[in-house]
Amino acid sequence: MTLATDILRRPEAVPRPRRPGMRRPADLVRGLPGGVLVAGALIALYLVMAAAPALLQTHPPFRTDLAATLRPPSLDHLFGTDQSGRDLFSRVVEGTRDSLAIGVGATSLSLTLALLLGVTAGLAGGALDRAIGRFLEVMFAFPNLFLALLLITVFEATPVTLIAAVGIGTAPGYARMVRGQFLAVKGAGYVEAARALGHSRLRILRRHILPNAMRPLVAMITLGVGQSIVWASSLAFLGLGVAPPSPEWGALLDAGRNYVTRAWWLEVMPGLAIIVFALSVTVVGRHVQDRLDGRAGTP
């Protein structure tokens, strides 16, 4: 579903030029709506979970305890325990690193590819632009799932493979958008003006085109991270996820599904972890986007 993200913003919209002057960080926080503050705090929490899982874990995440299997959530086990007595909360915390790495890694890869293709096409124009456009169409027609399958068949289902599968699969969407932005910005009045003023091409590119064309990408990045996590985790359902006992969120969900009638927490808790994270980055991303666009912040 990641493909969908790139047209949340209309590509033909001509971005307004960046307004001069930076606000101080304190001002930025003061003006924030409550929802964005909460989302920001949650993202910070997730980052802590990824960076230093031990700070938050209540139990060793891989330690099995055959005397305490399938316990419902309680004060001792916040998210309950799984079928071999492992503490689910600690496992969700442990899995954050892999899951975020997949989300951030895939999005970075995707953006890098998209910039290469999109900027080349947007700058060069002509035959090269048309060739890249056709190539992107072919990539679009190719199901993402097959790409993932191929990579996982040849290499193994490691986080790196998943990053590649998701990153390459989602790149065409971003690339098409980058190209669209470029074309829009290239023809915008302020670029024409700069050209009329005799600024060098490089300077125009660096000072005017790039910043303005990249701005809509901010929202895309935040949306993309959440979407990449969802898409990578869904591969676990096809038996293509990261091998156990990795508590990558998708793997947790897949394992939990077998017990869902008896132990709902195994399915619900990791699912909420994914949704809350994706939601938080989306909320923050949209806010940043609106700020950059100089519009009032409506979610």
Added chain:
Amino acid sequence: MIPPNPAPRPSPARRPGRHPGLAAAVALILGLAAAAGAAAQEDKRGGIIRYGHLQEPPCLYAGWVQAGYIQRQYADNLVARTQDGRIVPWLATDWTVSDDNLTYTFRLKPEVRFHDGTALDAAAIVVNFERWLSDDPDKVNRNAKLYVGDVVRSVTAPGPLTLRIELARPYQPFLTVLSTYFFGILSPTALARGPQELCERPVGSGPFIVEAWNRGRNVVLKRNPDYNSAPATARHAGPAYVDGIVWKFLKDNTVRYGSLLSGESDAIYDIPAVDWDEARTRFRVVQDVTGGTPTRLQLNTARPPFDDVRVRRAFAQVSERQKAVEAAFHGEIPFNGNGALSLSTPEHLKDLAQSYPYDPDAANRLLDEAGWTGRARDGIRTRDGRRLTVRLLYAGGSLITSDGILVLQILQDQARAVGFDVVLKPIPQADWFAGKGRGPDDYEAQPAYWVASSAEILKISWRPDQGGAVNANNASRFQPPVLWRLIEEADRTFDDAARLARYEEAQRLIVGEAAVVGLFPLAVTIASQPKLKDVWISSPVSEPVFHDAYFEK
């Protein structure tokens, strides 16, 4: 919220496919049975069994046991095997064996026809044998060939209902092997139509006819109204009581068990461990522990670290295998400590069941002795800078169910405490059967099972590499000449005590050298609605049998 409504069970009259009128007509035509008997039969007639199975095989014929379960419904074998191991008539009414145990002469049941009308006579069986043992990849039946390819000299039909099989050398398990699903007899007319027909619409002579295979969904089996070749193990002769079976593939545990709960299935295979308690109170549950080899860890003895018997023995002792099995299967599937044979196999040696009990101290000592004394920063043992890594390859979601994978994870966790780094590597089903990623240097351990009725499986599991070809079924790569000699001797010994002694010695050698570490057997469990009666599980490899099943009215 809407309150949960009591299970809406479809009334018997509404079940699709029930034809009381037809049942009566059939009973009339049959007319041969005594009046009372006919009435009882008529009581049982009708209905379609909606059966939810776990795994879908790549083909409906031979190969994996998951195809064998279906083959048991549409095909007949030459002989049948009772639960206690006796060989009894099926397509063969009786047979004689020459004194030198080299010539088998079978007399066949008369008037038996395949579903396509072809006569099932000795000539038809000869055609089957020729194909099984053929060199043509389109015809060969690799399972059959593995067992008897090197034993059978000739198969001939001296008379229309007389079949003679000559062996090159005595092979005691011969009749037992012939009772196994992959020796099911198929119509030569249909076989001639080529591999696709054989894969998708095999034609046998069994109580049910393969009508359609809707891939990914189900196999539709229709009652064979002319069935007259039931084995001596069946509970009744003649055609099946029900009109057919819809053999559904419901891979997801929640869906499969849920469909039994909601009445969308009349019977299902493999109850998820967490649902056992409830299933037992609400449904009829039958279980059979399959013979052959259990799911056991085959340790790769041909490469480090498991080329050292001390490391293998250490690995066998690092985890509470029995507790792990009990926890994962909620005690419903037994622990199979003797990894050489499944505990339901007659030759299974009980003394070995408790070998290598959980003993981390002993494991630590053995590893120290073996030179794995270094420690990496994460606590994994090292020797000469190499980590004590065990790549454990398994067919996740197919050969090993999710409950089974849990056993592996518990084992992985406990092995870490002693300094083993166990890396779990799931292999998709198709890759597993294709042998992808299973080369001799690709793994240190492989858990797998192979069904059989008795110790004849040892021939498959432990045959040494021949002519440079690796025997992939011997994943332990354990091939001391003495072991193969014992197995070959046992297979040609007709004195029961002497044969058993050799099989037992073979097991002692296998387990003593820790070439395999036993975990749990394959157990076939069928849960059915209370009104569905007489579903039973047959020998030799625990196939569910629906020929005798009927709906209580």
Added chain:
Amino acid sequence: MSAAPSRSRVTGWHRRIARLVLGAAAVFWAVATFTFCVQTLLPGDRAELILNVKAGTFTQPTAAELAQINARYGFDAPLAVQYGRFLGGLVRGDLGTSYQTQGPVRAIIAEQAAPTLLTLSALALAWAIALLLTVPSAGRDGSLARLVSGFQVAAAVAPPYWIGTILLVVLGVKLRLLRVESGTGPAGLVMPAFALAIPLSGFIGQVIREEFARVLDQPFVTSARMRGMSDLAVRVRLVLRHAVLPGVTLSGWALGALFSGAAIIETVFARPGIGGLLVMATSARDVPLVTGIILAAAGLYILANLLVDLAYPIIDPRLRAR
């Protein structure tokens, strides 16, 4: 706008269609070629795989057996010849024979066509949900409108398989409102379609909402209101037509993404379908079947986008001039 279209406009229109169709054909050819190359160049011996998959056991085939398979499937021919045969078959509409099932690929895929309705019904359902929630609430600032908007953002990030599992357990197993096995009937489509449609409706809803709010501010809308048009009429009859455009674009793309999503939902609901088939065929290196499925999926996607491209001017007359 003139009543009779000028001659040049007609030829322009034709040329546009021709260009689009040719472009689509080129994309299709590229997808076919790429799929073929990737698979034939993957490591591993195809003949060995075919033999083992067929046998259902893992044994090392003899050289003679391998040679026979290689000859039968033409693997012994140079790659260029194999590619030529493949393209030739494609032109004739012959997708070849599956290595695993030995059946014609076209028939296997056709068998799965009905379950693929899931993709289309999910798309339709997603549109229905999105319109139902967006049309009355877009451009408003009340708490209800915010709630709806918040729901759409949350829905867009919810994993479909997760929604599916929860629907299955709650509606199917616990409440027994819907069948657990979805089967192939229309009733079985309900839960899987919802699982796929809810996230997608979030996306479509957000896109339409933004456009909707923009169009609502346009002068022609204000003037319609001043003429006394009711709010609902303004929204449904006037604004909607313009606001759905980005949603339509999104739908073309979504169809491709839905294909992958459906494969996973099929697993959750134990439904047969083309996605599950693809997973199986890829790991079995069933080249003809994989290629057939990819081409079917790509074809569907290309066709959908062709239709979207052609539909633009019909939905929004302003684009006809372009």
